[in-house]
Amino acid sequence: MFCKKCGREMKSEAKICPYCRTDNSWPKAHGHFELPAELLNPRDLNESVSEERESESLRNSPAPEIIYNEETGEPDEGGRSKKNERSGRNVRGKRQVLIAAAVFLAATVGIGTFLAAARGQRGRGGDTSNGDAVVGSTGNDNASPGENASGGNTDDANTGDSSTQGQDAETEKTENPGTESSDFAKTNETPLIGNSASSAQTQQASDGES
Amino acid sequence: MSRKTNLSEQFQHTLSQAYCFCSDKIPGKGEDSVLMNIKPDRGSGICGVFDGCGGSGSRTYAEYGGHTGAYISSRVISGALDEWYEKWSAESSEAIESDDIKAVIDEKLTRFRSLSISETKLRGLAREFPSTAAMFIFRYSLQDNRIHADILWAGDSRVYILDAAGLHQITGDDVRSGDPMTNLRSGSVMSNVISASGKYELHRERLRLNGQLIIFAATDGCFEYVPSPMHFEHLLLSTLEQSESLEAWEENLKQQLGSRTGDDMSMSGIMVNFNTFREVRSNYHDRLKDLNDRYIRNYETLTEEKQFGLWEEYSLQYLPEDEH
Numbered sequence: 001m002f003c004k005k006c007g008r009e010m011k012s013e014a015k016i017c018p019y020c021r022t023d024n025s026w027p028k029a030h031g032h033f034e035l036p037a038e039l040l041n042p043r044d045l046n047e048s049v050s051e052e053r054e055s056e057s058l059r060n061s062p063a064p065e066i067i068y069n070e071e072t073g074e075p076d077e078g079g080r081s082k083k084n085e086r087s088g089r090n091v092r093g094k095r096q097v098l099i100a101a102a103v104f105l106a107a108t109v110g111i112g113t114f115l116a117a118a119r120g121q122r123g124r125g126g127d128t129s130n131g132d133a134v135v136g137s138t139g140n141d142n143a144s145p146g147e148n149a150s151g152g153n154t155d156d157a158n159t160g161d162s163s164t165q166g167q168d169a170e171t172e173k174t175e176n177p178g179t180e181s182s183d184f185a186k187t188n189e190t191p192l193i194g195n196s197a198s199s200a201q202t203q204q205a206s207d208g209e210s
Numbered sequence: 211m212s213r214k215t216n217l218s219e220q221f222q223h224t225l226s227q228a229y230c231f232c233s234d235k236i237p238g239k240g241e242d243s244v245l246m247n248i249k250p251d252r253g254s255g256i257c258g259v260f261d262g263c264g265g266s267g268s269r270t271y272a273e274y275g276g277h278t279g280a281y282i283s284s285r286v287i288s289g290a291l292d293e294w295y296e297k298w299s300a301e302s303s304e305a306i307e308s309d310d311i312k313a314v315i316d317e318k319l320t321r322f323r324s325l326s327i328s329e330t331k332l333r334g335l336a337r338e339f340p341s342t343a344a345m346f347i348f349r350y351s352l353q354d355n356r357i358h359a360d361i362l363w364a365g366d367s368r369v370y371i372l373d374a375a376g377l378h379q380i381t382g383d384d385v386r387s388g389d390p391m392t393n394l395r396s397g398s399v400m401s402n403v404i405s406a407s408g409k410y411e412l413h414r415e416r417l418r419l420n421g422q423l424i425i426f427a428a429t430d431g432c433f434e435y436v437p438s439p440m441h442f443e444h445l446l447l448s449t450l451e452q453s454e455s456l457e458a459w460e461e462n463l464k465q466q467l468g469s470r471t472g473d474d475m476s477m478s479g480i481m482v483n484f485n486t487f488r489e490v491r492s493n494y495h496d497r498l499k500d501l502n503d504r505y506i507r508n509y510e511t512l513t514e515e516k517q518f519g520l521w522e523e524y525s526l527q528y529l530p531e532d533e534h
Contacts, residue, residue: 001226004456007487012222026250029230029478031243031260031288033281036273039325 221253221350230478242474243284256295257478258345260284261429266337283339290318306360308414319406338406342367344427361415373423377443391521426479435470440505447498
């Protein structure tokens, strides 16, 4: 070994040159580029990932792009996370209303058609001349559960459809809830869109048939 | 005397000196990185250079300080290999496999890629974090009392050995046109380079170092801006001849190369089996005279055909035997 400064021979184990006192420690060099701390912090990472996932699910949902400020009524142009949060809340609220409406309609239609079918059955078995009138009167019947549920108009329409025969009413009983859940499915998540579309097509076909 | 002490002493007795430098063409914007880590007590060391590829690696990453992929990659690879070497030299005496080294590089670059926002937004044809690498990991063997070196490389950075017979290019260039002389004149596209995709080959060569020599790694900023490979050797030897010490040689080299190059330049090397710097100079004195007489003195006056004729003659000792 020799000294890098004066070039003279040195003992291998010596670090300081005995002649010129230069430090002859072995040079050390390496590149250095660390990941920024915020990328290494798992908490930040998790927040970033969850935010990304939420916005991803929102992209998949049919929520409106523009979020309106509840107080001013104008489009909310707040921060990204705030916007997502509000957007998420709106979607969830709308979804709950739709579910409640669908359940209510299904229950109303189900009960209405059940009563219509029961009366139709009774009519076929006895007073056939009043059969249509009996079924037709279901919607206008003050004692019907439909009114209690304040679904008069809907009931009218449904009972109008089901005012033909008891047999048709049974078929409709299985189709009408399908119509309602198809609408619901459209407001649900994207993966169901394909299913709900085919449901809609199926329903259109069955409407055509009926 | 314990085996470890003996190993350390023998190693340091054989290893004469080490040097490295990394010079940015534009200060603070350099895309080269240099690696040197020597562990005398473990009888081993690692030297390397890494050249981030400015073309395909020109994409900038805001989350990484706005630096280019080229700037980041050469440093990340250099740092990753330094970390690897610290562990390997402490824990293991296993043979080095290029796949193991590749795994170290890939793991680090993949992590940088996975955490980069730019990667998800701007995925394109450009390579992610591209860089060349030329390095050697050396260790003293008590079995034959010699230094053994594993040489690894990808891209157009090189490992050379300079001995009394002249300059020898140990690594092959991963370029479309493999001839070093032709590449100096027309340039060539790299065919293999390290990147975060992991789609590259890390070549390996094993050597046993015998006699007095200098082994070093260099990026293309050192050797690409001379008229011929003979001129690169001439530059090395003439600056050595003019220097009184290793420090002075390092300065002379940087100055001479820097005045020619249009690129960043890095060099990392060791001198083996010399007792004094004067011994180094005298070892290459005759070679410098011979090189001057045979290749350099009249080079500029020769036709291109004759220049290539000289190169063919020179390449017999310069290139590895299988590339003649």
